[in-house]
Amino acid sequence: MIDRSLFNIEDFLVDNTFQLYCAGKDKLCVSYWENYIKAHPEQEATINDAKRLYGILSGHKKPLNSQVNLMQERMDFDQKSFAVQIRKSYTWLKVAAAILLISGIALMYYSNTVSVKPIANLVTNYSTNGAEHKKITLPDGTIILLNAKSTLLLNKNFNVKNREVTLVGEAFFDVTHDKNNPFKVITSDFNINVLGTTFNVKAYPDEPTSEAVLIKGIIVMEGRGDGGNSITLKPSQKVIFYKNLPVLPNIKQSSPVVKRPEITINSYTKSSDSTIVEMAWTQNRLEIQDQSFAELKKTLERWYNVEIVFTDDEIERYHFTATFKNENLVEVLRALQSAEHFKYEIKGNKVIISK
Numbered sequence: 001m002i003d004r005s006l007f008n009i010e011d012f013l014v015d016n017t018f019q020l021y022c023a024g025k026d027k028l029c030v031s032y033w034e035n036y037i038k039a040h041p042e043q044e045a046t047i048n049d050a051k052r053l054y055g056i057l058s059g060h061k062k063p064l065n066s067q068v069n070l071m072q073e074r075m076d077f078d079q080k081s082f083a084v085q086i087r088k089s090y091t092w093l094k095v096a097a098a099i100l101l102i103s104g105i106a107l108m109y110y111s112n113t114v115s116v117k118p119i120a121n122l123v124t125n126y127s128t129n130g131a132e133h134k135k136i137t138l139p140d141g142t143i144i145l146l147n148a149k150s151t152l153l154l155n156k157n158f159n160v161k162n163r164e165v166t167l168v169g170e171a172f173f174d175v176t177h178d179k180n181n182p183f184k185v186i187t188s189d190f191n192i193n194v195l196g197t198t199f200n201v202k203a204y205p206d207e208p209t210s211e212a213v214l215i216k217g218i219i220v221m222e223g224r225g226d227g228g229n230s231i232t233l234k235p236s237q238k239v240i241f242y243k244n245l246p247v248l249p250n251i252k253q254s255s256p257v258v259k260r261p262e263i264t265i266n267s268y269t270k271s272s273d274s275t276i277v278e279m280a281w282t283q284n285r286l287e288i289q290d291q292s293f294a295e296l297k298k299t300l301e302r303w304y305n306v307e308i309v310f311t312d313d314e315i316e317r318y319h320f321t322a323t324f325k326n327e328n329l330v331e332v333l334r335a336l337q338s339a340e341h342f343k344y345e346i347k348g349n350k351v352i353i354s355k
Helices: 009-014 018-024 028-040 043-056 062-072 081-115 278-285 292-305 331-336
Strands: 123-127 134-137 141-144 150-155 164-175 183-186 190-192 198-203 209-216 219-223 230-233 237-247 260-267 284-290 307-308 319-325 344-345 350-354
Touching: 009 018, 009 043, 018 028, 018 043, 018 123, 018 150, 028 043, 028 164, 123 141, 134 183, 164 278, 190 209, 198 278, 209 219, 209 278, 230 237, 230 260, 237 344, 278 284, 284 292, 292 319, 292 331, 319 331, 331 344
Parallel strands: 164 183, 307 350
Antiparallel strands: 123 150, 134 141, 141 164, 150 164, 164 198, 183 190, 190 219, 198 209, 209 237, 219 230, 237 260, 284 319, 344 350
16 A cells, blocks of 8 residues: 655656656546645645756756757857857856756756656556457466556555556556555555455546455455544446545534545446446446436546547536447447437547537
């Protein structure tokens, strides 16, 4: 279990998701860390220091290059003037000295602030884009199917000191049994401890719920944070974690409406042909079971790598039940139109849906 509340600058720098956040290369990691910073304002100063140091260590010298370009534009390149040539040479000597000085400062700061470790290769990063699935076989033989717009992180000591993975998004796990080295899945909302089993985890940071579905074996879910409770799941059970469920105030008191995490335990859903709805994506099937357009929005965006915009709140409340396999986006939208009336317009990767 990763407790980032105790992270120092070094810990942030060697965290692969934090590196992707600083580089701005992964939207899920950026979203995760933006939400994390809001939730942990006491760490903001440390995080800002780590971001600045990441910029130095990754060779980010944009401000310096901008100054050099500005000086070049202001210089009068009169090749006939010896004085200008001398001044030009002297200017570039100062620039070279500045680069050496910054490099030296960065090296001294890094040596004194963090132990000298290579940032890269500390974590193995598997990720998928929109409309992409990926099959992964881990060193211990565990097989994972990674759904669209998801990230799976493995520490370099995986299968040596532990079998811990961090998931952002959705994945199906078929875990190799090893009673001496339990398997653990870490998400932002809960952790899952496993010996050997088959299950599905869905934990996208931009969705109001996260969930775990157990197909075979036994898993133990642990709530994150202080006082997190444990839940043991049996086959066919499904846990839904509501991240911010509104709690109604006491009528007799003037208490404000607050939000807190809640969980429910149900059985997984089966379609008419006995397909497990929560697992249908692993068969490249899009199963829609009485979902509103608003609930379906994120799924379609990941499935077809698009952005969906509604122009009317009423459209978001439309409900659908359907099954699709290998249909393209236009075919899906036309099929949904047969159930509810709406119009759509596709502009590049943006889909505008209106009444």
